[in-house]
Amino acid sequence: MVDGVVNALLSPGLLAKQTEFLFAGLGIFCWVIWFIIAILIMVWVYKDAESRGMSGVLWLVIVFLTSWIGLIIYLVVRKPKVMAPPPYPMAPPPGYGAVPPPAYGAPPPGYGAPPPGYGAPPPPPGAQGMNCRYCGTPVPPGSMVCPRCGGRL
Numbered sequence: 229m230v231d232g233v234v235n236a237l238l239s240p241g242l243l244a245k246q247t248e249f250l251f252a253g254l255g256i257f258c259w260v261i262w263f264i265i266a267i268l269i270m271v272w273v274y275k276d277a278e279s280r281g282m283s284g285v286l287w288l289v290i291v292f293l294t295s296w297i298g299l300i301i302y303l304v305v306r307k308p309k310v311m312a313p314p315p316y317p318m319a320p321p322p323g324y325g326a327v328p329p330p331a332y333g334a335p336p337p338g339y340g341a342p343p344p345g346y347g348a349p350p351p352p353p354g355a356q357g358m359n360c361r362y363c364g365t366p367v368p369p370g371s372m373v374c375p376r377c378g379g380r381l
């Protein structure tokens with residue numbers, strides 16, 4: 229029984245089949261890798277062509293149809309990349325960038341500072357036990373006894 233199974237596993241026919249499966253799997257794996265690389269190349273060609281003012285779709289199709297040949301053709305015939313934008317005139321147009329009129333920069337008088345008494349709101353009475361409940365004297369927070377009348381807070 230066991231001998232029969234071992235013999236079957238080690239039989240030349242089955243070994244050949246296993247090897248065939250193994251190589252088929254490797255083939256599919258390599259094909260997937262190649263497919264991913266091809267897609268990356270086509271994406272790069274598309275972006276590169278677009279950045280050079282060429283038709284990205286056209287070269288994408290060419291590389292897709294002709295594989296490496298199209299890629300080589302593209303690398304040969306592609307235009308030199310535009311390194312710098314078209315030169316701008318050195319001087320700005322007249323009136324552009326000049327100092328604004330003086331009346332425009334300064335705020336009107338009294339606009340910057342808040343009116344007196346507006347900045348600090350008055351402390352709310354009774355908050356945090358700050359006033360004595362007997363005489364109304366303000367008491368420092370945390371005190372147990374009123375500093376004026378001595379009443380317990």
Ligand SMILES: [Zn+2]
Pocket residue numbers: 360361362363364365374375376377378379
């Ligand atoms: Zn008090």
